[in-house]
Amino acid sequence: MRSTIEVKGLRKRFGRTVALDGMSFTVEPGEVTGFVGPNGAGKSTTMRVILGLDAPDEGSALVGGVPYRTLRRPLTHVGALLDAAALQPGRTARNHLLWLAHSQGLDGRRVDEVLDQVGLRSAARRRAGGFSLGMRQRLGIAAALLGDPPVLMLDEPANGLDPQGIVWMRGLLRSLAGEGRALLVSSHLMSELEDSADHLVVVGNGRVIADTSVTDLIAAASGGRCTVRTTASPAAVSALGRAGATVTVADAGTLVVSGLPAERIVAVLTADAVPFSEVAAHRATLEEAYLALTSEAVEYR
Amino acid sequence: MNDSLRLLHAEWTKFRTVRGWVVALTAAALVTVSLGLLSASGDHASCDRDGRPADCPPPAVGPDGEQVDDKFFFVHRRLTGDGSITARLTSMTGRIRKPDVVPRVRNEIAGVVPWAKAGVMIKASMTQGSAYAAVLMTGEHGVRMQHDFLHDVAGRPGGVSERSPRWLRLVRSGDTLTGYESADGTRWTRISTATLSGLPATVEAGLFATSPGDLTVTPADLGGHIAAARFTEATGEFDQVALAGTLSGGWRDDEVGAQYLNGQVHHPGRSARSGETFSVTGVGDIAPAVEGMTVERPLSGVLMGLLLVIVVAVMFGTAEYRHGLIRTTLLAGPRRGRALTAKAVALGLVTFAVALPAIAITVTAGGQILRANGNAVLPVPVLTQMRVVAGVAAVLALTAVLALALGVLLRRSVAAVLTTVLVVLVPHMLATTSVLPEAAGQWLLRLTPAAGFAVRQSIPEYPHVLWHYTPIAGFYPLPPWGGLAVLAGYTVLALGLAIHRLRGRDA
Structure with missing residues (x-):
């Protein structure tokens, strides 16, 4: 079984609301695929459809080439974290994992392994009802890892984690991908994925807006623009304009120039003896790239 | 797994x-x-003996282990080995006690309750609960063959009178007892066959009568019902009585399962004989117990x-x-x-x-x-x-x-x-x-x-x-x-x- 998730043409309505409007993408093994979009874009619905919890009106979702519902011992094929709060409050963390383990023919030893892996060993025999959101999140991740699955799907895994926890999570995601697993990690905050995702599926209004590698997306969003700092803005604007660049004044001492590479800008300004303190290639943050992509989607909602 | x-x-x-x-x-x-x-x-229970509370006598138990009522009047002779008893029943009458209309005056009417019984019986012993088979007439359910309390087979329905008497016969062959009935004493119809395993060689064969309490159900004041069973008795008139086989001793009258009240048999049965006619009157029942x-x-x-x-x-x-x-x-x-x-x-x-x-x-x-x-x-x-x-x-x-x-x-x-x-x-x-x-x-x-x-x-x-x-x-x-x-x-x-x-x- 190839460890992939293949989503093709999913459509689903809840009453008059279109939740999924032709959602299609593929998650490859060995990568962390970020699944990003504003709240209500269809991320959770897509995940539930992949996991056989919701039925789509149209389209298909396959895990390793087959529908989730046909899997035997499914947690050994796909691990998922959907809602970390879904716990029986009176049951201990270990027992929560134990019934899950038993449902897959696994035993208590595997439970103890994953409890160690997520750092919950010392809290294993405490009732889950008293857990903080961060601890529940770790318990949910332990549940996803229980069957040692080649495919993992985590819905907002960083929710409720403290900064230390977020760093731990990034490391965990990287190492899981490094082991060749396919990971689909959703977030409504692009910044959370900045250092962990290799690939991004950006969604809005129930369909895919962008399906691209993180490197390409940032390059595209940067758009070959440069930032110029100068004390002689009018002279710089006219010199660069004559050289064929489009110049906008960002603030009193900063210009954003597009249409000319950085070395040409330096040459033009030097030739016209316009003083400047800095010429820098503009690098968009993932956040900016994402906002640029989704602003359109949000407008048309 | x-x-x-x-x-x-x-x-x-x-x-x-x-x-x-x-x-x-x-x-x-x-x-x-x-x-x-x-x-x-x-739940406590105790019985009264000579005005003092005492342990209750153990209830009678039938051959299959169930608790039984086994109380009737029996006119019988001792029969050893194979044989049979035949009798013609010419009448079945009875009395039923109804609620008193005038206080302290018994209100009894003539009548026979549906499961009053009179007929011929072969029984292992005089002990309550011992094995038996009987061919009998009932108040409202025609002729039956019954054995060992639990088993009941219907014969011809209808009543009995001098004009249409009922001939009853019970034949013993080893452990097997076969019941017959006839309207004229000539043409016999087999009713059923019973196997009484372990039946001793010598048994009691004779005529019997018994009559269970008259069950009346009246609505109670606060919903529900009150069920009451009142005293009744039944009398069978027999003639043409014939016993075949090795007999010993003469006719004997016995109250099986007699209950005593103040040293006397409570509601005794009785029998009378004039010439070849037997009249047997009994109170009680031969049936599995349902109350308790x-x-x-x-x-x-x-x-x-x-x-x-x-x-x-x-x-x-x-x-x-x-x-x-x-x-x-x-x-x-x-x-x-x-x-x-x-x-x-x-x-x-x-x-x-x-x-x-x-x-x-x-x-x-x-x-x-x-x-x-x-x-x-x-x-x-x-x-x-x-x-x-x-x-x-x-x-x-x-x-x-x-x-x-x-x-x-x-x-x-x-x-x-x-x-x-x-x-x-x-x-x-x-x-x-x-x-x-x-x-x-x-x-x-x-x-x-x-x-x-x-x-x-x-x-x-x-x-x-x-x-x-x-x-x-x-x-x-x-x-x-x-x-x-x-x-x-x-x-x-x-x-x-x-x-x-x-x-x-x-x-």
Whole structure:
């Protein structure tokens, strides 16, 4: 079984609301695929459809080439974290994992392994009802890892984690991908994925807006623009304009120039003896790239 | 291990890891036992002997171990080896005591109760409960052949008079007794054959009469009914009496099972002989006992235990929804029918396993307490007792699954608990108390899941014993397994609907 998730043409309505409007993408093994979009874009619905919890009106979702519902011992094929709060409050963390383990023919030893892996060993025999959101999140991740699955799907895994926890999570995601697993990690905050995702599926209004590698997306969003700092803005604007660049004044001492590479800008300004303190290639943050992509989607909602 | 077994294991782990559920289920068992033993220890019985309380004499027990009534007047001779007795019955009359109209003046009318009996009998000994076979005329059920209390075969219906006498004959050949009847003493019709294994070589053969109490049922002031059985007697007039075989001694008159009151036989029978005509009058009955304490009597606490079981079962189902666990459950077992079936089977097995010992202890220890307090408990075969114990445990298990299914269907704990109580406990309570008309109560016990309680009835309803067979008295309208099947049907239906709903919806 190839460890992939293949989503093709999913459509689903809840009453008059279109939740999924032709959602299609593929998650490859060995990568962390970020699944990003504003709240209500269809991320959770897509995940539930992949996991056989919701039925789509149209389209298909396959895990390793087959529908989730046909899997035997499914947690050994796909691990998922959907809602970390879904716990029986009176049951201990270990027992929560134990019934899950038993449902897959696994035993208590595997439970103890994953409890160690997520750092919950010392809290294993405490009732889950008293857990903080961060601890529940770790318990949910332990549940996803229980069957040692080649495919993992985590819905907002960083929710409720403290900064230390977020760093731990990034490391965990990287190492899981490094082991060749396919990971689909959703977030409504692009910044959370900045250092962990290799690939991004950006969604809005129930369909895919962008399906691209993180490197390409940032390059595209940067758009070959440069930032110029100068004390002689009018002279710089006219010199660069004559050289064929489009110049906008960002603030009193900063210009954003597009249409000319950085070395040409330096040459033009030097030739016209316009003083400047800095010429820098503009690098968009993932956040900016994402906002640029989704602003359109949000407008048309 | 296959899918279903893994899911079953997981559901068992789920159940045992929530302390509240385990505690409540244990409490259900303890409540069942303690209420049962408490009620048993409140039942005392003693008999009066010479004005002082004393232990009651042990009740008569028939050849099959059941408690019996065995009281009649017997005019008999001793018969050794094979042989037969033949007699012509020319009349059957009787007297029935009715409620006194004038205080202290006995109000007796002429009449014969439906199961008054007069006829010919061959009996192993004069001891109450010993084996017998008889060909007899009844008040309203024609000629019958009966043997060993439990067995009854109909002959020709109709009555008897001098103009249309009834010839009765009983033939012994080894252990086999064959009954015949005839209208003219010439053409004989075989009624039935009975095998009385171990019948001694020498037996008593003769004419007998007996007449059970007249059962009247009157509505009580506060709902329900009062059943009363009043004294009756029946007289058979016989002639053409013929005994064949090796006889010894002459005719003897005996009151079998005589009861004494102040040193005298209470309601004695009698006989008279003029020439070849015998007149035999008897009071009593030859029949299995249907009135008395039953082995299931200490099971009164089961209803309280069941209430706790229902609450736990509903919670086991609704917890999945209250905490959103259902999604995790369905991720682990995406085939939803199997997932819910595994949950139901796990709950049913756990409930059965907890209920079975609790009910076994209640019935056994409760029975011992009842007997120690001087009560006679109607004996039943071991298999029947096992059926009562396992059956009532099954009622608890099936009700638990029904409650779980309703919990999954309604997704509201309070609503599901109330619904289960309404369909299982309430109909039973209405039918076994004096709230509803009897017929309505019986329909409730046929049509609702409460029908399952029929499995606790240890003493059957005998067609040849007239009694007020009502739920209040512990008699259910459906047979034990039939009643349990009704409950099981409802349970399967509810579980099927729950699965259907679970499959048809997004989780």
